[in-house]
Amino acid sequence: MVQEETRKGPWIEQEDLQLVYFVGLFGERRWDFIAKVSGLNRTGKSCRLRWVNYLHPGLKRGRMTPQEERLVLELHLRWGNRWSRIARKLPGRTDNEIKNYWRTHMRKKAQERKRALSLSSSSCCSTSPNKNIPMELSSKDKIEEGSSSNDFKDVKGKMTEEGVKGYPMDRIWDEIASSEEVSSGLGYEGSIEEGSSFTCPPMASPPWDYCFDSLWRMDEEEIKLLAPFSDLSAYNYGHSREL
């Protein structure tokens, strides 16, 4: 059988229109089917991706707002590279978008760090590149200190402010990496996710983990409880993508 070659690469407007039309007809399911009946020489996978990342109504375009950036930092700190999960907390943003943002953001930080390292290593005896940051007061530690929701807000504020200023994001990143290793071994998140009885996570996890985990399940409540970012939600819904 000679199969028509599947198209790859950038989508053209005509393809987009076709896809939108057929998704309207058949819904956001059966992508292989849609790919076939629409006459697009694309894989179902490709169609789905195009829809989810670009054509879906309500998608926001453009740069992340500072609030969104802050939320991404928070949630990444909490969940690691669970982009789709993080994306659900940012209406109008896709996992791909967040992933891209994080990548470029972290690459930048890594480069800054490299530079800082090369400078400090030539002029200082310390082996720690983080000597300017009190090691005993990591972001996690800070969070643990804050138990009330207000404290939580406060802590988050401090933490992300610092992150925005630059340096401490490196630490956060490192800690994420190391804590992921640890937590994957302990698997506390998994146990909660799987609906087992509620157990205390390891000490390294901040108290607000609990909040977020329950938030995750209760979409209605999560909006309320994400009060610090409620303005963001409002913004998102008010600024859906213009097509």
Add this chain to the structure above:
DNA sequence: AATCGGAACAACCGCAGTGCA
């Protein structure tokens, strides 16, 4: 005006999970 580098964006790939026959 040219070009270079970095940031942002778009798309593909491979794998894992899930549902169904």
Add this chain to the structure above:
DNA sequence: GTGCACTGCGGTTGTTCCGAT
């Protein structure tokens, strides 16, 4: 119980855009 198709996710790569030099 098993195999298969479909879907979703995370990682990676390629392309485009834009500002600095």
